[in-house]
Amino acid sequence: MDGILPVYKPVGMTSADVVSKLRYLLRMKKIGHSGTLDPSVDGVLPIALGAATKAVPALMDLGKVYTGEVTVGFATETEDLDGAEVERVSLPAPFTPAAIDAAMATLTGTITQIPPMYSAVKVNGRRLYDYARHGETVERPKRTATIYAFARTAEPVFDAVTGTQRVRFMARVSKGTYIRTLAVDLGRALGVPAVMSQLTRTQSGGFTLAQTLDLRDLDRETAPAAVAAVLRPIETVFEDVPQHALTPAEWAMVQDGRALTLPLSAPRVLLMHADVLKAVYEQAGPVYRPAIMFLANTGSEIGD
Known part of the structure; x- marks a missing residue:
C-alpha cells in the first residue's frame, strides 16, 4: 500500500x-x-x-499548527516539564494580557532560533541530546524559522502561591520551528524564565x-x-501542483526517466498514469525533468 x-x-x-x-x-x-x-x-x-x-x-x-501552554516564572534544562529545573523567579504580580500580547507579537515573522540541547539536531555527527546527557556542551547552529501566528487563546492564569503564570496559545509555524524554544523566548521577551508546559500539534x-x-x-x-x-x-502532499495525465508514449518515457515536453508553464507537475501519481517533474528550460519518481506507487487502496 x-x-x-x-x-x-x-x-x-x-x-x-x-x-x-x-x-x-x-x-x-x-x-x-x-x-x-x-x-x-x-x-x-x-x-x-x-x-x-x-x-x-x-x-x-508544509507548515504546522500547535496549541499549548507556556508557564512563566521558571525554566528547565529541556525547555519543557521533562527536564530538571534550572532557574526560578517568583512573579510578584501577573503580567497583563496586553504585555503578553506585545511580547508574543515580537516573536512573529522570520526569527532566529537556537535548538535546545535536548533535541535531535546533529552537530559533528552526534545528536545534541547525546551531548547533553553526557554533560558536554557544544556550539549549537542557529536556525531560521517563520512564525506565521503566535497568539493567546485564553486569559492568563496567575498562581500567587508558586509565583508563576500560565499562558494558553496557538502557534502556526514553518518547518524546523522549536515550540519549546518559542516558549522560552516568550519568557525572555517578558524578562523572566519560562517553560513549555503542554503542547499539542493540531495540524501537520x-x-x-x-x-x-x-x-x-x-x-x-x-x-x-x-x-x-x-x-x-x-499527491495530497503536493498542494497546488498541477496534474498531467500521461499518454502511453509519455508513460514509456517516464519509466525510462526521460525528459518530457509538456503543454504547461508551471515549475512542477504531477505525472499521473491510470489516476495514480508516478512522478514529479520540474521545469528545466524547454522541458520537464524527473524530480521525484514514484514508479512503484499503486495508489492508496489497501491490497491483500
Whole structure:
C-alpha cells in the first residue's frame, strides 16, 4: 500500500514507536514519519507508507499548527516539564494580557532560533541530546524559522502561591520551528524564565486532528480496514501542483526517466498514469525533468 496516513500520536509514545507499531499492524517495513514529536507532545503525525516515503521531504515542508501552554516564572534544562529545573523567579504580580500580547507579537515573522540541547539536531555527527546527557556542551547552529501566528487563546492564569503564570496559545509555524524554544523566548521577551508546559500539534502536512487515526485500539485484524478509511494518496502532499495525465508514449518515457515536453508553464507537475501519481517533474528550460519518481506507487487502496 502507498499513501499518507495521518496518525494521532498520544503522549508517552515516540514518533519511532508509532512507526514500529504500524510496521507490526500492517506487516510492512517501508514506513516513515514526517518529523519527530517529543514523547510529552501529542497530536498529528503524518506517516508515509510504501512509495510515499519518497514524499517525506515535501511533507515536512508544509507548515504546522500547535496549541499549548507556556508557564512563566521558571525554566528547565529541556525547555519543557521533562527536564530538571534550572532557574526560578517568583512573579510578584501577573503580567497583563496586553504585555503578553506585545511580547508574543515580537516573536512573529522570520526569527532566529537556537535548538535546545535536548533535541535531535546533529552537530559533528552526534545528536545534541547525546551531548547533553553526557554533560558536554557544544556550539549549537542557529536556525531560521517563520512564525506565521503566535497568539493567546485564553486569559492568563496567575498562581500567587508558586509565583508563576500560565499562558494558553496557538502557534502556526514553518518547518524546523522549536515550540519549546518559542516558549522560552516568550519568557525572555517578558524578562523572566519560562517553560513549555503542554503542547499539542493540531495540524501537520495539511491534516487536522479530526482526520487522524488512533492506533491504540487496533490489532492486526482491524488495522487494515481502519487504515484504508483514512489513507490519502501521495499527491495530497503536493498542494497546488498541477496534474498531467500521461499518454502511453509519455508513460514509456517516464519509466525510462526521460525528459518530457509538456503543454504547461508551471515549475512542477504531477505525472499521473491510470489516476495514480508516478512522478514529479520540474521545469528545466524547454522541458520537464524527473524530480521525484514514484514508479512503484499503486495508489492508496489497501491490497491483500
